[in-house]
Amino acid sequence: MLIPLHGIASRxxxxxxxxxxxxxxxxxxxxxxxxxxxxxRQPRFRRVGGRPLHGLTVLVDNPVVRLIARALxxxxxxxxxxxxxxxxxxxxxxxxGFVYVWMWVGLVPISLLLxxxxxxxxxxxxxxxxxxxxxxxxxxxxxxxxxxxxxxxxAVVGLFGFGWLELVQPDRTTLAxxxxxxxxxxxxxxxxxxxxxxxxxxxxxxxxxxxxTLAQMSIWRRVGDEVRFVNPLAGLNGWRAPPGATAVVAxxxxxxxFDSFTNTSWWIQTVQSSSAPTVLWGTGGLLAMIIIVxxxxxxxxxxxxxYGDQPARAYPRLMVGSLLPIVLGYVVAHYATxxxxxxxxxxxxxxxxxxxxWNVFGSAEMGVNSxxxxxxxxxxxxxxxxxxxxxxxxxxxxxxxxxALLPADRAVWGQLPLLLVMIGYTCAGLLLLFSP
Amino acid sequence: xxxGGRGTHGALICGxxxxxxxLSGCTSSAEPQSNTSPTSINGPSEVSSPAEPPTSVSPxxxxxxxxxALTINIVISKGKTIPSGEKINVRVGQEVxxxxxxxxxxxxxAHTGGDGYELPVRAGTPAKGSFTLDSAGSFEVESHHLxxxxxxxNAR
Numbered sequence: 001m002l003i004p005l006h007g008i009a010s011r012x013x014x015x016x017x018x019x020x021x022x023x024x025x026x027x028x029x030x031x032x033x034x035x036x037x038x039x040x041r042q043p044r045f046r047r048v049g050g051r052p053l054h055g056l057t058v059l060v061d062n063p064v065v066r067l068i069a070r071a072l073x074x075x076x077x078x079x080x081x082x083x084x085x086x087x088x089x090x091x092x093x094x095x096x097g098f099v100y101v102w103m104w105v106g107l108v109p110i111s112l113l114l115x116x117x118x119x120x121x122x123x124x125x126x127x128x129x130x131x132x133x134x135x136x137x138x139x140x141x142x143x144x145x146x147x148x149x150x151x152x153x154x155a156v157v158g159l160f161g162f163g164w165l166e167l168v169q170p171d172r173t174t175l176a177x178x179x180x181x182x183x184x185x186x187x188x189x190x191x192x193x194x195x196x197x198x199x200x201x202x203x204x205x206x207x208x209x210x211x212x213t214l215a216q217m218s219i220w221r222r223v224g225d226e227v228r229f230v231n232p233l234a235g236l237n238g239w240r241a242p243p244g245a246t247a248v249v250a251x252x253x254x255x256x257x258f259d260s261f262t263n264t265s266w267w268i269q270t271v272q273s274s275s276a277p278t279v280l281w282g283t284g285g286l287l288a289m290i291i292i293v294x295x296x297x298x299x300x301x302x303x304x305x306x307y308g309d310q311p312a313r314a315y316p317r318l319m320v321g322s323l324l325p326i327v328l329g330y331v332v333a334h335y336a337t338x339x340x341x342x343x344x345x346x347x348x349x350x351x352x353x354x355x356x357x358w359n360v361f362g363s364a365e366m367g368v369n370s371x372x373x374x375x376x377x378x379x380x381x382x383x384x385x386x387x388x389x390x391x392x393x394x395x396x397x398x399x400x401x402x403x404a405l406l407p408a409d410r411a412v413w414g415q416l417p418l419l420l421v422m423i424g425y426t427c428a429g430l431l432l433l434f435s436p
Numbered sequence: 437x438x439x440g441g442r443g444t445h446g447a448l449i450c451g452x453x454x455x456x457x458x459l460s461g462c463t464s465s466a467e468p469q470s471n472t473s474p475t476s477i478n479g480p481s482e483v484s485s486p487a488e489p490p491t492s493v494s495p496x497x498x499x500x501x502x503x504x505a506l507t508i509n510i511v512i513s514k515g516k517t518i519p520s521g522e523k524i525n526v527r528v529g530q531e532v533x534x535x536x537x538x539x540x541x542x543x544x545x546a547h548t549g550g551d552g553y554e555l556p557v558r559a560g561t562p563a564k565g566s567f568t569l570d571s572a573g574s575f576e577v578e579s580h581h582l583x584x585x586x587x588x589x590n591a592r
Contacts, residue, residue: 010547011573014590015523263574265588268521272584370549376572376592435523435574 012263013337013383014376016433020384024430028391032419035395036412043404048223048238050230056220057227066120073121083353084182089175094353096173097346099182100166105339107211108331115220115227118211124186124201128193142197150203151243152213156251158185158206160290163255167262168282209248217324233393237400239321246316247294249323253425254290256330260432261289296424297323300417304402307410318405319418322398326422329390330429333383337372344368383433391426395419505531505566508577510586512538512557517579523588526569532589533566534577543580546589549573 059065083095110117119125125139132139161181171177192200201208216239221230223238261267262285271281298316305312344366351364359365372379402415506526511518526532536544538557546553546567553567569575569591577586 010552011549011575014572014574014592263588265521265523268585268588272520273516370571373549373571373573 011373013379013433015435016380016383016430018434020380021430021434024384024388025427027388028423028426031388031392032395032423035392035399036415036419039396039399041403041408041411043400045231045234045237045400046404048221048228048230048234050221050223050228050234052223052226052228054226057225060120060227069117069121070123070126074123074126077123079350079353081182084175084179087175087353088355090355091173092349092352093175093355094346094349095175095178095182097342097349099178101339101342101346103207104162104166105331105335106343107207108214108328108335109339111211111215112218112328114215115218116212116215116222118215119202119208122201122205122208124189124193124205124208125198128190128198128201131190131194132198139193139198142193142200143195146196146199146203149243151245152203152209152248153244154200154204155206155209156244156247158204159210159248159251159255160286162206163251163258163286163290164283167255167259168279168286170279210252213245213248213252214324214328216321217328233396233400236321236324236397241317241320243317246298246320247290249320249327250294250297251290252327253323253330254293255286256327256334257293257428257432258286258289260334260429260435261285263435264432265436293425296421297418300421303417304406304414307406307414310405315405319398319401322394322401322418322422323425325390325393325397326425326429327390329386329388329393329426332386332390333429333433336382336386337379340372341368341370384430387426387429387433391422394422398422502527502530505533507533507535508587510534510536510538510544512536512540512542512579512582514539515582517582517584517586519587521585521588523590526589526591528570528572528591529568531566531568533564536563536565538563540581542582544577544586545580546577547575549575 080095080098083093083098087093087095107118129139165172165181169177169181189201189205192204202212203209216236217232218235219229219232221228221235221238223230262282267285271278274281297320301316301319302312304315304319308315310318345368347361348363348366348368351361352358357364398415398418399411402418403411406414506524508519508524532546534544534546534555536542536555536557538559540559542557544555544557544563544565546555548567548569549571553565555563555565557563569589572591575589575591577589578584579586
């Protein structure tokens with residue numbers, strides 16, 4: 001069995017036509033300044049608003065419904081665990097698609113469509129709650145309490161780790177490697193939860209932090225005790241980002257950008273002709289990309305401290321929500337076809353986790369429908385819309401926050417560096433899709 | 437700009453044709469010259485693709501005319517490949533011919549969207565093989581033993 005050099009997908013999207021890059025950049029630039037100059041000067045989304053949904057709240061809070069949802073997700077994970085621990089080291093093993101496609105990319109639509117679904121059904125939480133119940137201890141209560149300032153900082157390490165596994169780790173599509181990572185993830189998270197209480201999972205699990213961060217853009221939002229149907233702009237504006245959120249978002253944006261960057265001829269030639277090991281290049285490149293995003297965003301947001309009444313270092317975390325739509329745009333543009341095509345392959349292989357010819361879910365005989373690749377223009381158009389749409393959504397969020405945080409006459413100057421940085425991210429994203 | 441991009445490719449290709457001619461006359465000890473353009477020959481070439489003569493005169497650029505085969509000359513030497521990570525445009529359905537010369541045993545693996553294409557290469561013996569891409573996308577051709585990307589084919 002052949003192991004492709006680059007993950008599980010044997011095909012990437014065609015480069016974005018250069019005309020699309022130019023159109024995207026012009027749109028991003030024009031609309032950004034139009035919003036800056038002409039948009040509202042008084043905050044519009046001071047309250048999340050939205051429509052309270054009593055019926056839905058009762059439904060999702062029903063213990064039986066919660067139990068069923070958690071059991072289903074846990075069963076899916078147990079099935080995947082079977083594949084990673086007992087399956088064969090072949091690319092037909094569903095675990096590769098399960099981790100790199102279903103989990104990493106699939107959590108995005110799940111979180112957008114279902115809000116904080118993942119936090120409620122995270123199998124790590126289910127297992128830890130089960131263990132706590134067996135030991136008759138409170139799952140929230142650990143042996144040592146986690147300092148409050150920790151926020152989601154540990155998840156930055158987890159997200160970097162996952163990005164490294166996905167993009168740098170040699171032999172990442174071999175079973176032994178993935179098994180080691182899966183075991184490490186499981187042990188660190190469960191042991192940590194026993195020591196620090198279940199808050200550890202919310203602070204450390206890269207998947208949960210990724211999912212719950214992106215769920216801030218969902219149309220479903222819990223306000224107080226009630227689930228509401230909200231305007232995603234208002235919902236995102238109401239997000240109180242935890243400490244470390246800026247680094248989390250930088251890790252998400254930086255690793256997606258690095259994925260594209262490694263596909264440029266320049267990178268491939270440089271790395272392949274260098275005598276330094278590929279792993280070193282990959283690690284350095286990934287780290288550099290994340291740091292570039294983190295530093296540029298933090299500095300641009302800190303500029304607002306000149307005009308507002310809070311210390312400069314407070315602003316990156318206050319403003320970081322405006323980067324989430326850009327992250328979403330990047331993810332859609334880079335991974336939509338992967339999710340659609342390789343997601344199907346994973347579903348097919350999922351019937352046979354041990355490679356014994358099983359067809360448990362009746363999917364084994366199905367074929368992958370890859371007709372989407374016959375429409376390269378539609379794919380390119382979707383990528384363009386995702387990047388530009390995410391950018392506009394992000395700029396609107398940044399503007400709203402700026403007029404809420406800064407005096408009315410200073411809001412424009414205060415948000416200008418941030419606007420330029422965001423335009424930079426968007427143009428960089430378009431150029432990386434053009435992939436010279 | 438798209439045209440500009442092709443122009444650049446064209447320039448590379450012109451240099452490549454010269455080097456390709458040189459190499460095809462040399463033995464396997466030929467060393468890749470790092471200061472020269474990558475050695476890919478696109479389009480119809482008297483040297484390397486005697487098969488598939490054009491059946492009709494077509495106004496479209498020959499490199500992207502599916503009636504012609506796209507020939508890629510590959511040199512693997514001292515752990516490096518030429519070309520290295522270059523991007524080449526190809527038409528869906530156009531035959532892609534690989535001419536490989538290597539100083540070690542290797543396998544050239546081309547992603548095709550399906551099972552892939554495999555060309556075994558013996559040290560010092562020129563190897564030739566061909567495949568076609570049946571659908572659009574960006575596909576890597578890599579040296580399996582070196583784990584290096586030789587070219588990326590953008591099939592439209």
